[in-house]
Amino acid sequence: MAQHEVEISISKTGEVRVHVKNAKGKACLEYAKWLTHVIGKVKSQQATSEMYEPETKSRINLQQNLKTEDEAT
Amino acid sequence: MSTVLILAPVIISSWPAITAAVAGAATALGFVMNRTVQETLAGVQTEEGVENVEVELAESEVLAQSLATNQQIVLNKGSIRLVVERDARGRCKVCASSKGHSKAELKQVAEEFTQKLTQCFIYNKVMKELKGKNFQIVNEEVTQDQSIRINVRRWVD
Numbered sequence: 368m369a370q371h372e373v374e375i376s377i378s379k380t381g382e383v384r385v386h387v388k389n390a391k392g393k394a395c396l397e398y399a400k401w402l403t404h405v406i407g408k409v410k411s412q413q414a415t416s417e418m419y420e421p422e423t424k425s426r427i428n429l430q431q432n433l434k435t436e437d438e439a440t
Numbered sequence: 441m442s443t444v445l446i447l448a449p450v451i452i453s454s455w456p457a458i459t460a461a462v463a464g465a466a467t468a469l470g471f472v473m474n475r476t477v478q479e480t481l482a483g484v485q486t487e488e489g490v491e492n493v494e495v496e497l498a499e500s501e502v503l504a505q506s507l508a509t510n511q512q513i514v515l516n517k518g519s520i521r522l523v524v525e526r527d528a529r530g531r532c533k534v535c536a537s538s539k540g541h542s543k544a545e546l547k548q549v550a551e552e553f554t555q556k557l558t559q560c561f562i563y564n565k566v567m568k569e570l571k572g573k574n575f576q577i578v579n580e581e582v583t584q585d586q587s588i589r590i591n592v593r594r595w596v597d
């Protein structure tokens with residue numbers, strides 16, 4: 368079981384800041400997509416490294432891709 | 441960690457949901473709701489010395505099928521009257537009028553109300569959606585800058 372956390376701050380002008388925590392990869396993207404649909408339009412989005420750490424298998428694939436890209440350059 | 445999103449609110453909703461947000465904004469700003477139906481401002485607008493200012497919620501759409509013709513919400517605070525209604529383009533509009541205030545003052549009042557209305561609307565919508573997705577509300581507070589901060593969590597397999 369994993370615990371996903373979301374902090375939502377609605378400013379006095381109605382602008383919303385959403386911070387999705389502990390959700391990785393696809394789950395994080397799904398939360399972002401869902402909340403965008405609920406609230407409005409994206410003004411900015413800042414992703415951190417954790418968002419790109421979905422599961423062990425996917426992580427390995429991502430590392431392999433990066434390695435291949437490094438070799439190509 | 442993960443991701444941070446900044447979102448601009450868009451209000452696309454039925455009239456009852458907007459009415460709920462108007463009620464919340466009115467309570468927060470000290471307005472008293474008078475009527476929810478068929479008020480006309482003709483008498484007020486023609487009265488001498490009464491100033492009127494209209495502020496439109498640009499990113500809004502009131503769904504027409506939920507709204508009776510000429511339906512409005514009228515609010516009062518002292519000599520200031522606010523009328524919330526759907527304009528011809530389907531947007532939500534707030535009209536402020538008063539005999540003892542300048543246009544600039546009324547514009548400020550109307551803008552403050554539209555901001556609070558937007559905040560209340562988004563709060564109501566977000567809370568409904570969060571509960572629908574089985575999120576647990578961990579903390580909820582109003583900060584010094586009048587923001588509403590909500591912390592939620594959910595356990596997943």
